[in-house]
Amino acid sequence: MVLVPDLRLVGGFRFRCLPGCGLCCFTTPAVAPSERPRLIQIDPEVPLVEGSGGWATIASRPEGGACHFLQDQRCGCHAARPSTCAEFPLTVHVSERVQVAVVLTCPGVDLSGLAHWADGTYRQDLHNSLTSELEAVALEIARAEAGGELRSANAQRRKVERRLASTGRWQSEEQVRRLLRGRTSILIPSDIDAGAYPDAEDELEALPMFFEPTKGRVAWRAHPAGVEFLTLRESGGIESHLEVLDPPRRPPELLSSAKASLAGYLHYVLERDSTIGVAYYRLLGGAPGLPSELVAQDLRFVAGQVLRMATLRRALVSGRRGALTASDIENGIRATDMDILDRPTVGLRL
Ligand code: SF4
Numbered sequence: 324m325v326l327v328p329d330l331r332l333v334g335g336f337r338f339r340c341l342p343g344c345g346l347c348c349f350t351t352p353a354v355a356p357s358e359r360p361r362l363i364q365i366d367p368e369v370p371l372v373e374g375s376g377g378w379a380t381i382a383s384r385p386e387g388g389a390c391h392f393l394q395d396q397r398c399g400c401h402a403a404r405p406s407t408c409a410e411f412p413l414t415v416h417v418s419e420r421v422q423v424a425v426v427l428t429c430p431g432v433d434l435s436g437l438a439h440w441a442d443g444t445y446r447q448d449l450h451n452s453l454t455s456e457l458e459a460v461a462l463e464i465a466r467a468e469a470g471g472e473l474r475s476a477n478a479q480r481r482k483v484e485r486r487l488a489s490t491g492r493w494q495s496e497e498q499v500r501r502l503l504r505g506r507t508s509i510l511i512p513s514d515i516d517a518g519a520y521p522d523a524e525d526e527l528e529a530l531p532m533f534f535e536p537t538k539g540r541v542a543w544r545a546h547p548a549g550v551e552f553l554t555l556r557e558s559g560g561i562e563s564h565l566e567v568l569d570p571p572r573r574p575p576e577l578l579s580s581a582k583a584s585l586a587g588y589l590h591y592v593l594e595r596d597s598t599i600g601v602a603y604y605r606l607l608g609g610a611p612g613l614p615s616e617l618v619a620q621d622l623r624f625v626a627g628q629v630l631r632m633a634t635l636r637r638a639l640v641s642g643r644r645g646a647l648t649a650s651d652i653e654n655g656i657r658a659t660d661m662d663i664l665d666r667p668t669v670g671l672r673l
């Protein structure tokens with residue numbers, strides 16, 4: 324088993340946490356068995372939701388509120404926070420190997436480097452603004468190996484390989500990438516109406532969110548008249564209803580810099596093992612086709628989501644019209660990325 328993490332997807336990204344954001348704490352972080360005692364020492368009443376194998380999650384406050392420990396945008400257990408929090412905005416996916424990537428929803432990550440990804444080339448320079456997060460990743464991998472999680476993720480991946488190979492439908496991650504890299508047809512969706520907006524009147528917890536500097540943490544959901552944007556309180560519940568907007572039906576025009584940003588993002592997504600792991604997961608569940616076909620569909624879907632959210636965010640903030648800029652596309656990426664990372668995949672998200 325390969326234990327040295329592949330850090331190529333971290334290269335070139337700068338990071339600086341934005342004061343007043345707090346977006347990543349609107350979650351229920353996983354707590355490893357070894358992390359549990361320190362949390363209980365800090366707060367004997369910590370609400371842990373039990374999972375399997377001694378794992379748990381810290382409950383968030385009801386109705387879309389933040390993690391139990393967040394108080395006025397500060398973590399109440401900072402020194403003992405779970406490793407998923409300490410390594411954010413990095414994320415680790417394990418299947419055949421250990422791959423570290425960046426969560427591009429985080430507004431503290433500088434996305435200007437994405438244009439370099441348009442041709443699928445890696446940047447090797449690891450930025451020292453991510454040093455402590457990389458250290459947290461190393462600790463997490465060492466702990467996971469001790470717990471056997473990496474071995475079971477690898478076993479799961481090999482099982483999928485055997486099952487698909489027995490029906491002649493196996494393609495490795497690298498084969499999928501070779502087939503799709505540079506195929507511009509996958510980058511231009513003809514339809515951005517695919518995929519429903521979350522309609523979760525009674526489940527504010529389930530709504531996707533992004534950080535909008537002028538408005539705060541914004542959640543969105545379907546509304547009879549279009550798409551509704553709202554903000555949620557740290558303690559739970561709706562803080563303010565912002566606006567209901569008509570969703571775009573056709574792909575917008577893009578400036579060439581915007582096209583480069585979108586192409587860069589899709590190449591970045593293609594290089595993530597978790598993306599191909601999602602296709603394997605769907606094939607395992609009975610979806611027809613080959614891994615590369617499912618990944619190509621997925622990339623078109625992701626591009627459509629980015630364009631929808633870029634158009635809506637621009638309307639929400641400025642009402643400006645005309646072709647989308649690279650900065651509009653970055654806003655669309657930030658409103659999309661966490662959602663696509665949250666999907667079930669073959670392998671393990673540490
Ligand atoms: S989402 Fe990013 S910028 Fe916002 S609080 Fe978390 S790490 Fe900081």
Ligand code: SF4
Nearest residue numbers: 348390392393398408
């Ligand atoms: S444990 Fe701390 S850092 Fe992690 S989600 Fe909760 S408040 Fe945020």
